[in-house]
Amino acid sequence: MAATGMKQFGTWQPATRGKVLYNWPRGACEEELRFTDSEQLGGEPYDVAIVGAGVVGCGLAYRLSMYDLRVLLVDRLHDVGEGTSKANSAIIHTGYDAEPGTLESELLREASAFWPDLSDKLKIPFDPIGAVTMAVTDEQERQLEVAEKKAHANRTDGVHILSADEIREREPNASFQVRSGLLVPDEALGDPFTTSIAYAEVALANGVDILLGCTIAGVELGRGLEMSLHHLVTEEGHRLTARRIVNAAGLGSRRLSDRYGGGEFDINPRRGQFVLFDKCARPLVRHILLPVPTAHTKGVLVTPTIYGNLLAGPTAEDLPLGSPEATHTTVDGIRKIMNGSSRLVDGLSQQPVIATYAGARCACSQGSYWIRYNDGAPGIVTVTGVRSTGLTTSNSLARHLVDGMQEELGLELSPDTVALDARPESAWPGWWRRPFEDGRPNARADHGCAVCFCEVISEGEIRDALNSPLKPRTIDGLKRRTRSMMGRCQGFDCQVPLAEIVSSHTGILLEQLTKNGPGSELVAPGQAPRREEVLV
Amino acid sequence: MSAERHFRVAVIGAGPAGIGVAVGMANRGIGPVVLIERRPELGGTPMGYRKKPNGVPTFVEWTRGRMVFGEELAGRMVKRLAQTDTAIRLSTQVTKIYPAEKRLTLLGPEGVCDVTADAVVLAAGAREQTPAEKGWLAGARTSRVSFTRHVTGWLDRHGLLPARKPVVVGSDLIAYSAAAKLQAAGSDEPVMIDRRRSPAAGLFERLFFRRWTRPDWSGGVTFAEINGDRAATGVQSSDGQEWLGDGVMVCGELVPNTELALLGGLAVELPSRQLQLVRGQELSQPGWFATGNVLGGFHGAQWCYFNGRRVARAVARFL
Numbered sequence: 001m002a003a004t005g006m007k008q009f010g011t012w013q014p015a016t017r018g019k020v021l022y023n024w025p026r027g028a029c030e031e032e033l034r035f036t037d038s039e040q041l042g043g044e045p046y047d048v049a050i051v052g053a054g055v056v057g058c059g060l061a062y063r064l065s066m067y068d069l070r071v072l073l074v075d076r077l078h079d080v081g082e083g084t085s086k087a088n089s090a091i092i093h094t095g096y097d098a099e100p101g102t103l104e105s106e107l108l109r110e111a112s113a114f115w116p117d118l119s120d121k122l123k124i125p126f127d128p129i130g131a132v133t134m135a136v137t138d139e140q141e142r143q144l145e146v147a148e149k150k151a152h153a154n155r156t157d158g159v160h161i162l163s164a165d166e167i168r169e170r171e172p173n174a175s176f177q178v179r180s181g182l183l184v185p186d187e188a189l190g191d192p193f194t195t196s197i198a199y200a201e202v203a204l205a206n207g208v209d210i211l212l213g214c215t216i217a218g219v220e221l222g223r224g225l226e227m228s229l230h231h232l233v234t235e236e237g238h239r240l241t242a243r244r245i246v247n248a249a250g251l252g253s254r255r256l257s258d259r260y261g262g263g264e265f266d267i268n269p270r271r272g273q274f275v276l277f278d279k280c281a282r283p284l285v286r287h288i289l290l291p292v293p294t295a296h297t298k299g300v301l302v303t304p305t306i307y308g309n310l311l312a313g314p315t316a317e318d319l320p321l322g323s324p325e326a327t328h329t330t331v332d333g334i335r336k337i338m339n340g341s342s343r344l345v346d347g348l349s350q351q352p353v354i355a356t357y358a359g360a361r362c363a364c365s366q367g368s369y370w371i372r373y374n375d376g377a378p379g380i381v382t383v384t385g386v387r388s389t390g391l392t393t394s395n396s397l398a399r400h401l402v403d404g405m406q407e408e409l410g411l412e413l414s415p416d417t418v419a420l421d422a423r424p425e426s427a428w429p430g431w432w433r434r435p436f437e438d439g440r441p442n443a444r445a446d447h448g449c450a451v452c453f454c455e456v457i458s459e460g461e462i463r464d465a466l467n468s469p470l471k472p473r474t475i476d477g478l479k480r481r482t483r484s485m486m487g488r489c490q491g492f493d494c495q496v497p498l499a500e501i502v503s504s505h506t507g508i509l510l511e512q513l514t515k516n517g518p519g520s521e522l523v524a525p526g527q528a529p530r531r532e533e534v535l536v
Numbered sequence: 537m538s539a540e541r542h543f544r545v546a547v548i549g550a551g552p553a554g555i556g557v558a559v560g561m562a563n564r565g566i567g568p569v570v571l572i573e574r575r576p577e578l579g580g581t582p583m584g585y586r587k588k589p590n591g592v593p594t595f596v597e598w599t600r601g602r603m604v605f606g607e608e609l610a611g612r613m614v615k616r617l618a619q620t621d622t623a624i625r626l627s628t629q630v631t632k633i634y635p636a637e638k639r640l641t642l643l644g645p646e647g648v649c650d651v652t653a654d655a656v657v658l659a660a661g662a663r664e665q666t667p668a669e670k671g672w673l674a675g676a677r678t679s680r681v682s683f684t685r686h687v688t689g690w691l692d693r694h695g696l697l698p699a700r701k702p703v704v705v706g707s708d709l710i711a712y713s714a715a716a717k718l719q720a721a722g723s724d725e726p727v728m729i730d731r732r733r734s735p736a737a738g739l740f741e742r743l744f745f746r747r748w749t750r751p752d753w754s755g756g757v758t759f760a761e762i763n764g765d766r767a768a769t770g771v772q773s774s775d776g777q778e779w780l781g782d783g784v785m786v787c788g789e790l791v792p793n794t795e796l797a798l799l800g801g802l803a804v805e806l807p808s809r810q811l812q813l814v815r816g817q818e819l820s821q822p823g824w825f826a827t828g829n830v831l832g833g834f835h836g837a838q839w840c841y842f843n844g845r846r847v848a849r850a851v852a853r854f855l
Contacts, residue, residue: 275668280798280806324765329674331759331774352807356668357677445645450629453574454795456643488795490666493575495682496689511696515679519766522679523696524723524782 008447010430010482011464012423017207020470022078023214023234027512029473038238041209045229046072048411049242051216051256052249053077055085055192056386058199059394060246063402065206066421067413072240073200073208074232076215076252078517079477080470081196084250085391086480087327087359088272089303089314091288092126092188093392096156097147103369103400105154108389111396112156112186118395121422122198124191125306125432131187131288132167134344136177140292144182147292151184158185173284173346187288189306192391193480194429199394201427201469206419210470211240213517219245219259221377228379230260244379244409246401250362253384254321261376267384269326269360272314273333275341278488281310281351289344300340302348307431307455307483310351312341318363326360333358354488361387371401373408381405430461431483451501452494454487462501473506475499476516495522543570543623545851546640546653548630548796551580552837553828554659555613556844557851562620564852569622570651572642574629578614580661582606582837584685586692592720592748594713598838603744609837633800635821655823655851658797658811659844662790662829664710667762669791672731673705673771675761680768680783684714687785691721699783703771704728704751705760707735708834711787716748718785726751727779729760729771736788754779792830808832817847818854825851 021035022028048064050057053075061073077083092115095108119126135141144161151159162181167174170183204210218233232240249256254267282304291299297316305311315333319326334356342349364370364385375382383401386393405411434456447460465472465481472478475485475498484498485491491498499522503510511527514520545561547554550573561569577583582595585606593603617624628644639652664683667673682690682698690696700723704715707730715726728735728751735742735753759774762784770780794811798804803812803820810832817825827847828840835843 278795280795328676328761330761331672331674334668334671334674350806352809353668353671354666356674448643448645448647449576449627450574450643453629456629456631458643488666489663490668492663492666492683492685495686496693510694514766516766520679521767523690523698524680524700527697 009426009428009433010461010468012201012427012469013467014205014420014469016204016469018204018209020204020210020212022212022473023236024078024518028508028514028518030506030508033471033473035211035214038240041072041211041240044070046070046240046242048072048244048246049074049232049240050246050248051232052247052252053080053196053200053210053212054083054248054250055081055196055199055390055394056250056383056397057246057248058196058203059398060248060401061203061208062199063398065203065208066416066419068416071203071208072211072242073203074211074214074216074240076213078213078474079472079480080200080210080212081193081480082476082516084360084362085192085196087274087357088192088361088388088391089274089301089311090190090192090305090391091303092190093389094156094184094186095389096151096154096159096184097293098154100150100153104389104393107369107393107396107400109155110399111393114395115188115190115392122202123423123425123427124194124198125429126188126190127306128186128188129287129304130183130185131290132162132171133182133184133290133292134167134174134178135180135292136175136343141180143292144180147182156184156186159183171286171289174289175344175346177343189288189304190391191306195391195394197470197481198423198427202420202423204469206416216256219256221260230377230379244381244405244411246381246383248383250384251321251326251360253362253382257376257382260380262380262382263372263375265370265384266365267362268321269319269323270363270387271317271319271326271358271360273329273337273356273358274311274313275334275337275353276355276357277310277312277348278352278354279308281348282308284345284347284351285310291340291344300337302341302344307486309354312348313337314359319360327358329356329358352488355490363387371404373404379409381409429481430464431455431457451497452482452484452487454489455483457482457484459501462498463505466502466505473508474514474516475502475522478502541649541651543568543651543653544855545569545655545657546651547571547657547659548640549573549580549659549661549828549830550578550624551659551661551828551840552582552610552613553661553830553840553844554580554657555617556841557657557659557827557848558622559616559620560845560848561851562622564848566852566855567621570625570653571622572625572628572630572640574627576627578617578624578626579610582610584688584692588692590720592713592716594716595837606837613841630796633796635800635802635824638823654855655825657847657851658819658824658826658830659828660793660796660830662792664786665789665791667786670789672757672759673762673786674759676764676768678762678764678768679766681762682783682785684710684785684787687714687717691717697721697723699781699785700724701781702726702783702785703779703781704785704787705771706730706787706789707732707737707753707755708788709737709741710834712737712741712745712749712751714785714787715751716745719749725749727754727781728752729754729757729779731757788834790829790834792832794830816850818850823854
């Protein structure tokens with residue numbers, strides 16, 4: 001009975017009321033997923049078009065999908081959550097150190113309380129392990145007391161100072177230099193990839209249309225009789241009509257804002273580099289370990305990941321907008337992280353590193369959470385400068401934005417009675433609830449055939465991900481859903497077999513498969529395979 | 537799921553070394569032996585180097601004093617294995633080991649099961665170092681940053697060229713073989729860069745590959761970064777030198793696949809991931825042995841096969 005009624009995780013395939021389309025001129029996705037004409041999205045104008053399918057845009061789409069509205073979510077990349085949302089420390093913050101009274105602090109408190117529930121509803125892996133800020137000098141010990149007061153002002157639960165002995169009891173590998181620490185019990189580990197994906201999947205099921213790989217080159221504002229109808233114009237000249245536009249384009253929000261004459265703000269990418277340690281390092285640390293922030297930087301933290309690794313970082317390097325190096329790592333940056341992290345944890349420098357990566361936070365000089373309604377023209381909302389707390393606040397920010405749109409834009413909300421607000425048990429990612437755990441029999445043999453050996457991800461899980469609602473068609477999209485290629489070998493063993501599975505499952509030719517969209521083909525582009533040499 | 541099974545010897549990995557052990561056990565009449573391979577075919581890494589007209593033979597067959605294709609060499613070993621009555625489990629991965637009980641948890645097409653053995657041999661091979669593991673190579677995480685394993689996968693299995701203008705990072709025999717394979721398949725002459733002042737591959741090896749490739753060598757690179765947005769466009773050194781290309785091949789410098797041992801609690805040195813050996817090729821727990829490239833360093837297929845046969849002798853003595 002257990003065997004037949006068993007949930008196969010990662011296999012949720014709901015009937016979707018919305019459409020997912022890829023703007024992908026040649027190859028790389030099937031005909032029925034290809035966006036060629038705005039007619040495919042129906043003639044009716046959208047009530048809301050969200051530009052930017054990061055965690056903010058996806059969270060908003062999820063929220064709006066609960067109401068009887070026609071919503072479009074559009075992004076220039078070929079998957080949701082692929083920009084800033086994919087490369088961060090994945091910590092779900094309590095906001096204990098936010099400036100009390102600010103919108104960020106409000107949203108963090110609201111979101112933090114709601115996360116356990118959100119994780120349960122949307123099946124987003126979540127682990128509240130707590131955080132300890134560790135002081136190593138007298139000066140820092142004094143700062144901890146200030147931080148404790150701030151946490152109380154922010155009404156963060158359970159925050160208190162630990163003595164050196166208490167820290168050593170909780171963290172046996174803490175550096176001997178640590179004198180005292182501040183415990184924040186509700187800080188948690190999240191899964192940045194699944195968060196955006198889960199929001200978008202439910203939104204899609206509820207009827208939100210999702211258009212990926214589509215750069216918005218211009219905005220034609222409504223005029224005359226059609227005052228309230230704006231048009232987003234894509235690079236290819238397709239016009240997408242909407243009554244309201246939300247600019248949640250992250251680092252692209254500045255450029256988009258210029259198209260509709262939005263208010264003045266300056267953003268730039270703040271690069272954060274990270275070092276990822278192998279799973280054998282995980283037992284060294286039990287909490288998220290933070291240094292005492294200085295005036296310049298929050299410093300290098302050491303945190304477990306929800307995937308079972310250990311992560312150290314980030315750096316904070318301000319780069320000019322449009323810098324091609326915003327997501328590059330540097331040898332210097334990595335060295336700084338290694339030095340900083342070994343100041344917190346003994347023995348970390350002896351642990352094997354498996355990968356390094358960098359993410360670009362959207363830093364706004366006018367302050368974080370810069371939100372403007374009717375910005376430049378009626379019906380346009382700009383939300384930018386959501387720096388490093390966006391993953392945590394994605395849900396409360398969406399609530400805040402919907403309230404604001406109701407008030408400022410006159411958005412009328414009537415609940416959609418058949419809308420989903422949750423994903424079922426079978427939507428848990430397979431790597432989190434293993435298909436083969438407890439030695440249960442496999443429903444399908446391909447769930448027992450590992451393709452990615454480091455993370456033990458099977459061929460069946462890859463196929464399930466390909467069939468999942470958003471129909472991911474890039475190798476990176478599959479990585480974020482299944483964790484294949486994310487392990488210590490970084491795709492050494494599994495890249496080619498993975499590509500073979502995608503190709504055989506979807507009919508996309510191997511030479512057209514990409515890592516993350518056109519231009520990122522896995523092999524030298526433009527070659528016809530010499531089929532006589534195919535030896536499979 | 538299925539009932540636990542007991543074997544005299546369990547061998548993890550069916551590359552040349554693992555096959556060597558199985559053949560060695562059969563020669564001594566010791567059985568039953570189970571050979572567990574996570575990939576769908578026998579023969580390990582050399583099997584991926586297919587024999588093709590105009591291809592590059594990259595494996596030394598010392599016993600016959602010639603260079604052959606990996607497939608030929610591994611094929612002969614697999615043939616020899618077929619004459620034994622070794623139990624073979626393909627597409628089956630060992631997910632956990634219990635050193636004290638000599639028990640292994642397997643995941644395969646039939647599900648999850650445990651097997652026990654009187655002796656276990658780790659012949660899990662090695663993989664190539666990732667850019668992050670090198671420590672001196674940073675930069676963009678783009679498409680077309682490939683390992684030699686990908687070069688053979690794309691070229692030999694599918695006839696697809698991973699890069700037309702490759703930048704090869706690394707300079708050992710593996711790097712040269714990758715450069716030769718790429719150029720023989722129609723790429724431009726590869727650029728080869730490394731931290732070392734002179735190539736890691738020996739003079740004879742370099743001379744052998746001259747028939748196919750004479751890579752444009754730049755040694756003594758201190759730090760380098762991979763450039764590119766969606767796909768790699770080259771490598772830039774810290775002193776401003778830049779090598780342009782349309783793909784970066786990260787080759788050689790093997791890392792032993794010792795994670796099973798490490799996570800199972802056998803003694804492994806960090807961060808090198810080297811197994812700690814006690815008496816010959818026995819591991820920190822009695823009854824556990826290691827052979828082939830999992831020992832660390834870089835050994836040819838035939839060396840691994842004979843090393844497997846040698847370890848079989850030690851296993852027999854232990855039993």
